[in-house]
Amino acid sequence: MSALAGPLSSSIGKKAVMAVTGVVLFGFVVGHLLGNLQIFIPDHGAKLNAYAEFLHHNVGPLWIARLILLGAVFLHIGTAVALWLDNRAARPIPYGHKAWRKASYSSRTMMVSGPIIALFVLYHLSHLTWGATHPSFQPLDVYHNVVAGFSSTPAALAYIAAMLLLGSHLAHGLWSMCQTVGLNHPRYTPWLRALSVLVGWGLALGNISIPLAVMAGVIRS
Ligand code: HEM
DSSP states (O other): OHHHHHHHHSHHHHHHHHHHHHHHHHHHHHHHHHHHGGGGSTTTTHHHHHHHHHHHHOHHHHHHHHHHHHHHHHHHHHHHHHHHHHHHHTOOSOTTOHHHHHHHHHHHHHHHHHHHHHHHHHHHIIIIISOTTOSSOOTTOHHHHHHHHHTSHHHHHHHHHHHHHHHHHHHHHHHHHHHHTTOOOTTTHHHHHHHHHHHHHHHHHHHHHHHHHHHTTSSOO
16 A cells, blocks of 8 residues: 555656556457457357357456456546546636646546446446346357347447447547657657547447447347
8 A cells, every 4th residue: 555655646656557557458448349359250159259268267367367457447546536636626716727628628528438437347247247237148158148238229329328438538548648658749749649539439439330230230149
């Protein structure tokens, strides 16, 4: 705990924690999407299900990855709240200042999209991992679970809505991270900003393609 107290007491320390935990979560989102895109292989889920079975049978590495992920989630959320409280405490009196309004707009959207994404992950786990909110959950039959799960239009639309927020969150978050690690140069800044938007929205659209493909009947049981 005391080892964390030092870096977490300064604003730059908190931003570094946000960047490092953000990279861990970003890495998970990329890996998870690549794994899930195997649903488009026209083999009725054979590769996707074999991949899920492989992950589940490697219990040790699976739990190490889960604990790292969980730690990153708690640190990311806790530090975001601490930064938000710091910003509120330091709010300048002149409300109309343009630079402040701009910065606060993006941080405000992060503080809306972030909690909704966290709620989405809880719903998502209850839907496709635990099966509690799934109509016909079959352990380890990921193909069936995804196709049957997204055959419910409200569930598919909830995923699509959450993924739109994820796109916005990642686009802002990746750009913030570039600034935290000092990737700020007059020549590269516009490109880095564009790349953050492209990668963030690319990941969101990649995820959205799955419920959309089920709704369109491109992927079916
Ligand atoms: C349409 C998009 C998505 C699909 C189809 C999908 C599908 C799945 C499936 C089938 C599982 C269960 C895998 C298994 O038990 O082997 C799972 C687990 C999980 N998903 Fe997703 N997912 C999507 C998007 C996301 C996003 C955007 C996030 C995070 C922001 C996420 C976070 C997780 C987590 C944390 C788990 C639990 C992993 C574990 O077992 O430790 N998923 N997902």
